Amino acid sequence: MALNLAFAAVMASLLSAAVSLGAHRRIVVLRALAFPLLGLAGATAAVAGLITLSSGAVFTDTLPIGLPWLHWQVRLDPLSALFLIIIGIVTFAVALFGPGYLREYEHGDHPLVQLGVFTGLFITGMLLVVLADDAFMFMIAWEVMSLSSYFLVVFHHEQAANRRAGFLYLLMAHVGGLMILLGYGVLATFGDGFAFASMRVAELSPLWASVAFALGFIGFGMKAGLVPLHAWLPEAHPVAPSHISALMSGVMLKVAVYGFIRMSLDLIGDVHWGWGVTALLVGSVSALLGVLYALQQNDLKRLLAYSSIENIGVIFIGLGLAMVFMGSGHPKLGVMALVAALFHAFNHALFKSLLFLGAGAVIQRSHEQNLERMGGLLTRLPYTGVFFLIGVISISSLPPFNGFASEWLIFQAALQAGTLDNGVLRILIPFTAAMLALTGALVVVCFVKAYGIAFLGQPRSRRVRHARQVTWGMRSAQGLLAVACLLTGVLPTTVVNLILQIPTQLLGTGLPSVTAHGWLWLTPVSPEVASYSAPLVLLGLLLAWFLAWQLLHPRGPRSIRRGDPWDCGFGPLSSRMQYTGTAFAQPLRRIFAPVWKVEERIERQTEADGLRVIRLSHQQQIIDHSWAALYEPIGRWVMLVARRVTRLQQGNIRIYLAYSFFTLLLLLWLIS
Amino acid sequence: MTWTGWLLALLQTTLFVACAPLLAIWIKRNKCFWQNRRAPRYVQPYRDLIKLFRKQVVLAENASPLFRMAPYIVFAATIVAAATVPLVATELPTTAIADMLVLIGFLALARFFLALAGMDIGTAFGGMGASREVSLASLAEPALLMVVFTIAMSVQSTNLSNAMTHLLESGLVLRPSLLFALLGLLLVAVAETGRVPVDNPATHLELTMLHEAMILEYSGRHLALMEWAAQLKLMIFGVLIANIFFPWGIATEFTAAALATGLAAVAVKLALLGAILAIAETALAKMRLFQVPQFLNLAFLLALLGALTHIILEAGT
Numbered sequence: 001m002a003l004n005l006a007f008a009a010v011m012a013s014l015l016s017a018a019v020s021l022g023a024h025r026r027i028v029v030l031r032a033l034a035f036p037l038l039g040l041a042g043a044t045a046a047v048a049g050l051i052t053l054s055s056g057a058v059f060t061d062t063l064p065i066g067l068p069w070l071h072w073q074v075r076l077d078p079l080s081a082l083f084l085i086i087i088g089i090v091t092f093a094v095a096l097f098g099p100g101y102l103r104e105y106e107h108g109d110h111p112l113v114q115l116g117v118f119t120g121l122f123i124t125g126m127l128l129v130v131l132a133d134d135a136f137m138f139m140i141a142w143e144v145m146s147l148s149s150y151f152l153v154v155f156h157h158e159q160a161a162n163r164r165a166g167f168l169y170l171l172m173a174h175v176g177g178l179m180i181l182l183g184y185g186v187l188a189t190f191g192d193g194f195a196f197a198s199m200r201v202a203e204l205s206p207l208w209a210s211v212a213f214a215l216g217f218i219g220f221g222m223k224a225g226l227v228p229l230h231a232w233l234p235e236a237h238p239v240a241p242s243h244i245s246a247l248m249s250g251v252m253l254k255v256a257v258y259g260f261i262r263m264s265l266d267l268i269g270d271v272h273w274g275w276g277v278t279a280l281l282v283g284s285v286s287a288l289l290g291v292l293y294a295l296q297q298n299d300l301k302r303l304l305a306y307s308s309i310e311n312i313g314v315i316f317i318g319l320g321l322a323m324v325f326m327g328s329g330h331p332k333l334g335v336m337a338l339v340a341a342l343f344h345a346f347n348h349a350l351f352k353s354l355l356f357l358g359a360g361a362v363i364q365r366s367h368e369q370n371l372e373r374m375g376g377l378l379t380r381l382p383y384t385g386v387f388f389l390i391g392v393i394s395i396s397s398l399p400p401f402n403g404f405a406s407e408w409l410i411f412q413a414a415l416q417a418g419t420l421d422n423g424v425l426r427i428l429i430p431f432t433a434a435m436l437a438l439t440g441a442l443v444v445v446c447f448v449k450a451y452g453i454a455f456l457g458q459p460r461s462r463r464v465r466h467a468r469q470v471t472w473g474m475r476s477a478q479g480l481l482a483v484a485c486l487l488t489g490v491l492p493t494t495v496v497n498l499i500l501q502i503p504t505q506l507l508g509t510g511l512p513s514v515t516a517h518g519w520l521w522l523t524p525v526s527p528e529v530a531s532y533s534a535p536l537v538l539l540g541l542l543l544a545w546f547l548a549w550q551l552l553h554p555r556g557p558r559s560i561r562r563g564d565p566w567d568c569g570f571g572p573l574s575s576r577m578q579y580t581g582t583a584f585a586q587p588l589r590r591i592f593a594p595v596w597k598v599e600e601r602i603e604r605q606t607e608a609d610g611l612r613v614i615r616l617s618h619q620q621q622i623i624d625h626s627w628a629a630l631y632e633p634i635g636r637w638v639m640l641v642a643r644r645v646t647r648l649q650q651g652n653i654r655i656y657l658a659y660s661f662f663t664l665l666l667l668l669w670l671i672s
Numbered sequence: 673m674t675w676t677g678w679l680l681a682l683l684q685t686t687l688f689v690a691c692a693p694l695l696a697i698w699i700k701r702n703k704c705f706w707q708n709r710r711a712p713r714y715v716q717p718y719r720d721l722i723k724l725f726r727k728q729v730v731l732a733e734n735a736s737p738l739f740r741m742a743p744y745i746v747f748a749a750t751i752v753a754a755a756t757v758p759l760v761a762t763e764l765p766t767t768a769i770a771d772m773l774v775l776i777g778f779l780a781l782a783r784f785f786l787a788l789a790g791m792d793i794g795t796a797f798g799g800m801g802a803s804r805e806v807s808l809a810s811l812a813e814p815a816l817l818m819v820v821f822t823i824a825m826s827v828q829s830t831n832l833s834n835a836m837t838h839l840l841e842s843g844l845v846l847r848p849s850l851l852f853a854l855l856g857l858l859l860v861a862v863a864e865t866g867r868v869p870v871d872n873p874a875t876h877l878e879l880t881m882l883h884e885a886m887i888l889e890y891s892g893r894h895l896a897l898m899e900w901a902a903q904l905k906l907m908i909f910g911v912l913i914a915n916i917f918f919p920w921g922i923a924t925e926f927t928a929a930a931l932a933t934g935l936a937a938v939a940v941k942l943a944l945l946g947a948i949l950a951i952a953e954t955a956l957a958k959m960r961l962f963q964v965p966q967f968l969n970l971a972f973l974l975a976l977l978g979a980l981t982h983i984i985l986e987a988g989t
């Protein structure tokens with residue numbers, strides 16, 4: 001049943017890709033056929049996932065396609081189910097959002113066929129990745145996902161920067177794909193076959209297990225955007241159309257997380273605590289650097305993309321903790337950290353998609369991507385404004401929304417570090433938790449900036465001043481995700497109970513204590529150690545608000561008068577006098593100065609007497625250190641090697657014949 | 673038991689909210705004493721609040737609904753935060769709803785809306801205040817969390833009530849880790865509540881303000897709620913310091929005598945803390961904005977030292 005629903009979802013998304021072929025200059029095909037089919041795919045995928053997750057069962061099947069000796073093996077277990085739900089919900093929201101959003105492309109020469117076809121293929125690829133039960137099918141699905149998303153990244157290919165971003169994305173996706181392939185190669189060698197079932201039972205020596213883990217970590221980490229392999233992400237994600245950005249940041253990164261969990265916890269099995277430390281450290285660095293870079297961005301979508309790196313870092317902190325605990329003989333605590341990480345992955349999918357859809361609505365209506373030209377959008381796009389605010393509160397992990405619940409669980413897991421025997425770990429884990437706290441606080445700064453500059457204050461440009469409401473479909477997509485954020489935040493026990501099926505099935509260890517005290521209470525270890533009741537928190541907040549309103553709010557017609565804001569007694573304020581996003585982030589730019597490469601130029605033009613300034617321009621560019629430290633050296637090295645290799649190319653037929661001759665000789669010698 | 677518990681929790685929260693202005697005026701009177709000024713009377717902050725509640729609100733023309741909602745959200749979040757802190761008695765049901773981490777979350781929620789409200793009108797002061805407030809708070813938060821970690825590792829619980837009873841039962845033991853945590857928390861509290869040397873609550877010079885700059889556009893009841901929330905936050909930090917590190921006297925059972933002792937004990941502790949703060953504020957000058965990060969780094973280092981000493985010296989005991 002569940003598996004059939006999942007197949008139906010795959011079929012619906014494939015069909016959506018197929019009907020889009022007829023969308024040439026007829027956008028109505030996309031709107032009336034392709035997107036509803038995608039919505040259907042999303043809904044069925046989510047239902048299939050929910051059925052599997054609530055029952056905790058495992059469904060397997062073999063498809064009559066694939067290699068002659070290895071038909072495609074399909075498996076739907078609780079782990080894939082959670083990610084099916086993630087893909088399903090976001091795809092459904094995107095299908096609601098898309099038709100309205102595409103109005104922008106109705107006129108003009110936009111490659112709509114490609115958009116429809118590759119969106120369908122992209123979702124098909126992601127669905128198949130989480131369903132795959134052999135390395136062959138996994139890699140094909142993985143490549144379908146990577147390649148089709150490349151075409152979505154270069155949708156606006158008329159701009160050279162986007163083509164460059166697309167190429168970088170393609171390159172990184174393939175280097176990552178190669179690593180994953182090698183990792184599966186190692187597992188397949190020991191497990192005698194490419195089916196996951198045989199890899200699971202394989203006996204790996206610790207060295208080879210670590211090699212497989214390292215390959216998987218680099219490969220999946222590259223796709224997930226871990227620092228320092230992240231540089232492609234903030235280039236590629238923002239240039240795609242916004243609903244695709246939502247899918248890429250909200251879902252595709254989660255698929256990479258899925259691959260990592262599947263490989264390290266399921267296929268390799270015996271977890272070593274050293275792997276956990278690696279994941280923990282890389283995760284912490286990604287989280288901190290991700291948010292620090294996000295903070296300095298003024299392009300709304302780039303800011304969101306960098307913030308995805310931060311959230312992936314948080315997820316890897318959780319996974320790292322899980323591995324540390326599992327590897328040192330504390331399976332229950334490991335399960336707690338794993339559940340926290342998975343919960344955060346789920347939450348991030350919800351709120352990041354919500355924020356990207358909100359950004360899409362803003363960009364469609366104002367044609368501005370730059371925060372410095374926005375302002376006052378809350379009164380112009382009230383629905384988007386409110387939903388975006390919910391997304392911002394969730395991502396800032398403030399109670400009682402969902403981001404808080406998952407980060408709280410990660411903190412609780414980190415607090416149990418005292419039970420470890422290794423003294424270094426006992427110190428390291430609280431320290432990474434403090435870094436996580438710093439990250440969380442910086443996220444608040446980042447999103448106060450984003451929301452305050454874009455949605456509050458006065459509009460900073462004419463087009464923003466005249467921005468109008470978006471369509472009902474776009475509003476309902478955001479509303480759906482916003483309600484999901486609130487619900488998962490207020491009822492974390494329900495979600496955690498569902499997620500607990502994953503470790504129960506995967507590792508054979510559950511954690512009954514976490515929800516043992518009813519749906520109201522989240523008690524990770526025991527109620528004496530820590531408890532959190534999100535429903536009561538919400539109730540308390542509403543009660544306090546209501547009482548303050550009832551008791552302290554005077555009634556009467558003259559209780560409010562409108563007037564001018566305080567202007568220090570000099571003429572009226574203009575929108576140019578507001579604090580800018582760059583200025584808002586300045587204190588932290590100064591405090592954390594070494595993190596960025598800042599190129600700053602100030603030009604000052606004065607009158608002839610040199611006293612009065614008539615023109616002042618300030619230019620500032622924030623450059624990611626990873627470019628200079630990692631990407632450019634590798635690029636130079638590749639060019640160098642390529643130049644050396646060109647010496648072989650003489651253009652003379654006799655020399656090529658000689659090459660062939662010597663190659664044959666060498667091969668004959670090798671065989672004999 | 674549970675009903676008396678909830679009733680007591682409600683009463684305690686009411687007491688908390690009602691007494692917050694009293695603590696503020698106590699500190700102010702002490703400061704006046706040390707600075708040889710004539711002090712306002714004890715009812716002054718209550719009079720100010722009543723006056724503000726009665727006044728007409730003057731709202732900027734371009735204020736959005738968020739600007740009008742923010743004072744209520746800030747006030748509500750701070751009240752809920754106060755409700756989870758044991759003031760007179762431990763073992764109240766409200767402390768189970770939220771632990772120390774959630775308490776930090778509530779304060780962050782209040783700050784988040786405070787900062788957004790500061791940016792709503794679009795004046796430079798609001799943006800500046802919001803930017804500085806959230807930037808400095810982001811440095812204070814890891815230090816605060818490290819303090820929480822040290823305490824939580826010592827008592828093996830993040831539940832405030834359990835932490836206090838645990839420390840109460842263990843008696844007068846010198847724990848170096850808690851000493852460091854106390855120092856760290858003192859510094860963080862000064863920064864979080866906007867007192868000298870980080871911010872000056874009495875200043876009205878725009879360029880040096882943090883908290884005041886954000887609420888510059890507020891008037892009438894909105895301003896009253898914001899001010900009250902700020903006083904409440906000061907009281908929360910005071911009670912945290914007083915009841916975690918010096919838990920003696922707090923009621924662990926719900927009898928009239930125990931509760932009376934608890935009330936008297938917390939009053940004396942807060943009065944002492946307030947007097948110390950007043951002396952410190954008189955003796956110190958406000959520091960430059962960009963020296964505050966070093967101040968907060970010190971707090972973080974102290975808290976980290978606390979955690980390390982716990983792991984090295986005290987773990988396993």
